[in-house]
Amino acid sequence: MATGAQHHILSVLVENKFGVLSRVAGLFSRRGYNIFSLAVSPTEDERLSRMTIVVDAESAPLEQVTKQLNKVIPVIKITELTPDDAVERELMLATVKAGAETRSQVTELAAIFEAKIVDVGYEAMTLLVAGTPDKLDAITDLLDPFGIVESQRTGRIALPKLARERTKLRAVKDRGA
Amino acid sequence: MKLTGAQALIKSLEMEGTEVMFGLPGGAILPVYDPLIDSSIRHILVRHEQGAGHMAEGFAHATGRPGVAMVTSGPGATNIVTALCDAYMDSIPIVVITGQVPYGVIGSDAFQECDTVGITMPVTKHNWLVTDPQDIPRYVQEAFHVATTGRPGPVVVDVPKDISNQMMDWYWPDAVDLPGYKPNVKGHPKQIKDAARLWGEAHRPVIYAGGGILKARASAALKELAEATGTPVVTTLMARGSFPDDHPQCLGMPGMHGNYTAVTSMQKSDLLIALGSRFDDRVTGKVDAFAPGAKVIHVDIDPAELGKVRRPDVPIVGDCRLVIEELIKAVRADRQKRDWPDLTAWWTQLREWQERYPLHYEQPEDGPLKPQYCIDMLRDNSPEDTIVVSGVGQHQMWSSQRWKFNHPNTWINSGGLGTMGFAVPASIGAKVGKPDRMVWAIDGDGCFQMTAQELVTASAERIPVKVGILNNAYLGMVRQWQELFYEERYSEVYLSPDLPDYAKWAEAMGCVGFKVETPEDVIPTIEKANEIDDRPVVVDFQIDYREKVYPMVPAGGSNDDIILDPAHDKSVGR
Numbered sequence: 001m002a003t004g005a006q007h008h009i010l011s012v013l014v015e016n017k018f019g020v021l022s023r024v025a026g027l028f029s030r031r032g033y034n035i036f037s038l039a040v041s042p043t044e045d046e047r048l049s050r051m052t053i054v055v056d057a058e059s060a061p062l063e064q065v066t067k068q069l070n071k072v073i074p075v076i077k078i079t080e081l082t083p084d085d086a087v088e089r090e091l092m093l094a095t096v097k098a099g100a101e102t103r104s105q106v107t108e109l110a111a112i113f114e115a116k117i118v119d120v121g122y123e124a125m126t127l128l129v130a131g132t133p134d135k136l137d138a139i140t141d142l143l144d145p146f147g148i149v150e151s152q153r154t155g156r157i158a159l160p161k162l163a164r165e166r167t168k169l170r171a172v173k174d175r176g177a
Numbered sequence: 178m179k180l181t182g183a184q185a186l187i188k189s190l191e192m193e194g195t196e197v198m199f200g201l202p203g204g205a206i207l208p209v210y211d212p213l214i215d216s217s218i219r220h221i222l223v224r225h226e227q228g229a230g231h232m233a234e235g236f237a238h239a240t241g242r243p244g245v246a247m248v249t250s251g252p253g254a255t256n257i258v259t260a261l262c263d264a265y266m267d268s269i270p271i272v273v274i275t276g277q278v279p280y281g282v283i284g285s286d287a288f289q290e291c292d293t294v295g296i297t298m299p300v301t302k303h304n305w306l307v308t309d310p311q312d313i314p315r316y317v318q319e320a321f322h323v324a325t326t327g328r329p330g331p332v333v334v335d336v337p338k339d340i341s342n343q344m345m346d347w348y349w350p351d352a353v354d355l356p357g358y359k360p361n362v363k364g365h366p367k368q369i370k371d372a373a374r375l376w377g378e379a380h381r382p383v384i385y386a387g388g389g390i391l392k393a394r395a396s397a398a399l400k401e402l403a404e405a406t407g408t409p410v411v412t413t414l415m416a417r418g419s420f421p422d423d424h425p426q427c428l429g430m431p432g433m434h435g436n437y438t439a440v441t442s443m444q445k446s447d448l449l450i451a452l453g454s455r456f457d458d459r460v461t462g463k464v465d466a467f468a469p470g471a472k473v474i475h476v477d478i479d480p481a482e483l484g485k486v487r488r489p490d491v492p493i494v495g496d497c498r499l500v501i502e503e504l505i506k507a508v509r510a511d512r513q514k515r516d517w518p519d520l521t522a523w524w525t526q527l528r529e530w531q532e533r534y535p536l537h538y539e540q541p542e543d544g545p546l547k548p549q550y551c552i553d554m555l556r557d558n559s560p561e562d563t564i565v566v567s568g569v570g571q572h573q574m575w576s577s578q579r580w581k582f583n584h585p586n587t588w589i590n591s592g593g594l595g596t597m598g599f600a601v602p603a604s605i606g607a608k609v610g611k612p613d614r615m616v617w618a619i620d621g622d623g624c625f626q627m628t629a630q631e632l633v634t635a636s637a638e639r640i641p642v643k644v645g646i647l648n649n650a651y652l653g654m655v656r657q658w659q660e661l662f663y664e665e666r667y668s669e670v671y672l673s674p675d676l677p678d679y680a681k682w683a684e685a686m687g688c689v690g691f692k693v694e695t696p697e698d699v700i701p702t703i704e705k706a707n708e709i710d711d712r713p714v715v716v717d718f719q720i721d722y723r724e725k726v727y728p729m730v731p732a733g734g735s736n737d738d739i740i741l742d743p744a745h746d747k748s749v750g751r
Contacts, residue, residue, distance in 0.1 A: 015357060019306070023298060030299055067481035073303040073323065076357040 007036060008062050009081040009088065009158050012051040015074035016042055023072050024051060033065060037090075037155030048076065052157045081158050088158040092136045093118070095126045097147035106146055113139045124149055182310035183208040183341040186274065187216050189317035192349055193272075195245050197221065197236065197609055199229040203249025204289055206276030208341035221609065221638050226253050228602040228631040230260020233271040235606025238589040239564055239614075241394065243270040243324050244606060250276045251289030254335075255296065259596060262300040264331035266593025267415060268392060270324040271331045272317075279339035280308060293335045302330035307337065310345035322353040327360030328479040329392055360478060364495035364503055372450075372474045372491045373507035379448035379472075380518045382408045385431070385460075388415030388592070389453015389477060393497035396420065396585040399452065402505050407520050409527060411439040413454055415592045418582035428527065432460040433730050434574040437534035437739060438527055440728070443468050444736050445526075451475045453497040456486035457593070466735035476500045536578055537742050538724075544695055545721035548572065548647045551699055552579045555617060555645060558703045562587060563615045566604035568624030569595045571653040574726045576619045598627030604642045605635050615643070615707070622648040622672055622679070629682065635713045636687030643706055643714045644683075649722040650674040657725045674719055683715035692717045 014020045021040060028035050036054040043050045055062060066078050081088075098106040103125070110117055110127050113135065119126035129139055133156055140151070180188065186209055190198070197219045202210040213220055223229040226248045233244025248257050254275045264271045278287040294306045303323050305316045313336075320332045376382060390399055396419050403410050403426050410420045411431045420427055431439040443449060449471045454460070461467040464486060475482070475489035476497060483492040493500055511517075540550040552575055565580055566589040567573040573590055582588050589607055591599040604618035625646050635642055652670040659667050680690030689709055691702050693716060706714045727742035 019294065022295070026298055064481065064485055067485075071302075071479070071481060073355060073358050 008055045009083070009086060009156070010051075010053045010055065010066065010069075011079045011081055011158060011160075012053060012069065012075060013043070013077040014049050014051060015076065016047055016049040017074055020049070020074045021051070023074065024053075024069065027068055027072065028053075028055070028065065031065060031068070033061075037153070039155040039157045052155070054156060079160065081160060085161055086158045087161055088132060088156045089130060090133050090136055090156040091154040092129045092140075092151060093126060094129070094140070094143060094151040095119075095124050095149040096143050097123060097149060098125045099123050102146055106143070109139065109142055115139065178347040179344050180347045181208065181212070181341065182307070182313055182336070182343050182345055184212045185310060185313040185345055185347060186317065186336060186341065187212045187218070188347065189314045189349075190245065190274075191217060192314070193317060193321045194242070198245040198247055199223055199232040199236075199606065200247035200274075201226055201229060201249070201253065203253050203276065205250035205278055205338045206247060206253070206274070206336075206341075208338060209247065209274070209276070209336065220247075221605075221634065221640075223602070223634050224630040225628070226256035227259050227598070228605075228628055228634065230257040230271065230273065231263070231596075231599055231602035231628070232606035232609070232631070233273070234260060234264050234267075234269045234599075235566065235589055235603030236610040237264075237269050237271055237606075238603070239586055239607035240610035241586065242610070243272050243321060245272050245274070247274040248276070249289065250278055250293065251291045253289075254291055254293040258296060258300060259594075261297055261331045261333065263591050263594040263596045263599065265300045265302070267591065268329050268388060269331065270329035272320050272324050273331065273333045275333055275335045276341075277306070277335045277337040280337040281339065283337065293333065297333045300331070301333050302328075304333040304335065306335045307340050310340050310343045313340075313345065314348060315350050318350055319353055319355060323355070323358065327358075328389075328477075361480070361494050362478065362496040362499055364476065364493045364500035366503070368491055368493045369500065369503045369507050372493060372504060373511040375472060375474060375491055376406065376408075376448060376450065376508060377511045377515065377517045379446075380520070381442075381446045381523045382406070382448040382450060382520075383428075383442050383446040383471075384408050384410040385413070385443065385449050385451045385454050386410055386416045386419055387413045387452065387454025388419075389497045390416050390419035391585055393453060393478070393499075394585075395453070395498035395501050398498050398501040398505065400424070402501050402508070405505055405508055406517075407524075408450065409442060409524075411435070411443065412582075413457070413460055414577055414590065416454070417577055417580075417588040418585050421583040422581040423583050428531075430577055432457075433462070433732070434578065434726050434728065435460075436536055436578065437728055437741065438530040440730065440736050440739055441530060442527055443471070446471045449473050451477075451489070452501065453477060455482050461486065462730045462734055462736040466737060476504075534728075534741060537727075537744075539744075540696055542696065546694065546696055546699070546719060548575050548649070548718070548720045548724055549579055550696065551645065551647060551693075551718045551720065552576055552619065554699045554703055555619070556580050558700060559617060559707060560615050563617055564589065564604075564607050564611060566590065566600050566607055566616065566618045568600040568618075568620045569597050569654075570621045570624065571649075571657065571724075571726050572619055572621040572624070572647040574654075575647070597621075597624045600624060601628045601642075601644060602631045604644070605631060605640050608635075608640050608642045618642060618644040620644055620646050621653060622646055622650065623652045625679070626672075626677070629686070632683065632686040632688050632713050632715070639711070641710050641713055643709075643716070645716045645718060646679055647720050648674060648679065648717050649720050649724070651722050653722070654726070656722075660725070661729075662731070679715060679717035683713075686713075688713040688715050690715050690717070692719065694719045
């Protein structure tokens with residue numbers, strides 16, 4: 001699950017219409033790109049949705065994808081966020097084996113990572129963790145020895161860091177033809 | 178004013194200036210065919226939906242206006258997918274209306290249901306599924322706008338049957354509002370200046386003109402630019418006619434079956450000025466070995482083309498005509514400031530190649546009949562502005578090589594997708610769009626059999642196209658590859674010279690049919706064919722099956738390894 005340096009985060013503003021996800025996702029699959037994670041939701045303006053797409057790609061071919069993506073009519077704006085210039089968060093639910101013997105250890109780990117315990121059973125408990133992808137990777141590693149029964153991550157969402165001194169936010173300017 | 182969705186659809190098409198549409202009705206599109214009876218739009222009833230799509234393409238190619246086709250749901254829609262993909266690859270503006278099952282039953286595997294929007298998504302510039310009859314005028318307006326602006330292309334509007342029957346309040350939008358679609362047409366002034374500066378340092382420049390010149394109606398501008406700089410021009414398969422073949426600066430077609438001079442000029446050039454061309458693999462050959470010493474100026478309206486195959490030194494996003502017009506000014510300004518390199522040595526080299534390696538064939542007096550001879554005689558005995566339409570294969574390459582295209586939009590073919598069967602329906606569409614011009618489809622026997630039934634449409638609608646079949650009884654281009662690259666192991670390429678009997682088949686479809694077997698019959702038959710103007714004509718030219726297309730750059734090979742006709746010059750073939 002580790003997210004290496006080759007990942008690119010595209011923040012794609014689209015019209016909130018049916019079929020748009022299919023148009024965007026189709027473009028990636030047609031050119032042989034694997035979408036690492038994807039999060040979609042309406043924005044503050046309900047006519048628009050924001051897709052946060054994490055792609056595993058070298059930067060040169062990624063340029064071709066963003067250019068093609070710009071040609072999709074309902075795509076309004078694409079911003080490539082580099083990890084240094086973005087605030088990224090992700091949410092994870094993880095059900096971990098936690099019987100009487102290990103329950104306190106799991107609870108302790110949860111406390112360290114500011115995870116919430118959202119469900120408890122006789123032999124397992126479910127944690128909710130929010131944070132950077134690195135943080136989720138770390139708690140996953142530490143929970144692993146106890147036995148992760150099931151886990152689900154949302155895929156990251158990201159927004160550009162706010163300008164204090166200067167921002168390196170790079171908008172992909174080319175408009176579709 | 179209250180209208181049904183169907184009436185609104187037809188009225189919207191009229192508002193967009195549609196004069197002709199090509200189509201075939203069926204269940205889901207029935208409501209739309211009813212108001213068509215009262216419309217000013219001429220409808221041409223095809224015999225297969227693929228034909229409707231290619232006719233719309235031919236119409237668009239010949240006129241520069243969008244072609245319109247209408248078909249029903251399910252098989253009607255899937256049958257037109259080939260034409261949509263063809264138009265997508267060659268950037269042809271067509272608007273296709275498809276019927277759909279009623280909105281409420283979409284997704285239930287209803288009779289003649291298919292996911293038209295899903296199927297056509299990868300082969301259209303955009304598509305729309307109508308879910309409310311009130312949206313119809315807006316969607317139709319958007320569809321025409323998207324199809325014809327920016328990089329042109331095909332669009333689909335999918336209309337469920339119940340939506341066609343529902344009532345709506347008629348309106349016509351003032352303007353298109355698509356926030357995510359704003360094509361950049363004007364080139365960046367700094368980039369244009371940089372281009373002129375780079376050009377002013379080149380000793381062996383070549384203008385690499387592509388289909389974008391025709392789409393942008395930039396032929397006159399291209400001529401002015403070429404003359405202002407003295408630069409040679411190659412015209413790709415999609416750009417034949419965009420720069421006159423009889424112009425002294427025209428080198429003709431580059432690429433896999435381009436002439437030696439056009440291919441080699443690009444290989445040896447130090448600057449390629451790519452105008453509306455896209456570095457297609459059929460032009461570049463092996464990309465790493467393509468024009469290794471050349472810097473590149475690349476002008477295209479589609480930003481995604483810049484750097485897709487070859488990274489340009491000066492990328493310019495914009496409409497070819499507008500950019501070229503600015504480039505002319507920039508070039509003239511640059512030339513006033515300093516002397517540009519003398520191109521005499523370059524031209525001497527080019528002329529030497531042209532003289533040494535011309536296109537070549539020999540027509541023996543007593544036969545067998547050579548395809549090149551048939552094309553030359555068609556060319557020399559038809560009006561100069563004849564529109565030539567071809568299918569895909571050997572006949573296409575011979576036609577492109579041998580015809581002299583001196584006017585824009587006189588050459589129509591399927592370049593990107595390579596759709597066999599394109600010629601007959603596309604020629605019908607071209608003739609509908611340009612009824613005063615002579616239209617010759619030069620077809621292969623394999624191609625002809627794929628869409629020949631549209632000649633019934635042509636006869637019924639009195640569209641007098643002419644079809645010359647270069648009949649070598651083979652899937653000729655495949656045969657050529659098997660001969661050259663598969664040790665003459667001919668696998669499934671033999672058709673037959675006389676099954677079907679093409680002349681009889683033509684007669685059965687209401688055309689005049691001729692068969693030509695000897696060289697002396699060629700000219701008299703062409704003369705007879707050219708005199709007929711009240712019905713389609715089909716001429717079956719029985720040609721030498723051994724004739725191959727040369728020169729040839731093997732697929733994936735370097736353009737330096739161009740193979741010339743061995744009968745012509747054994748000394749070359751590095």
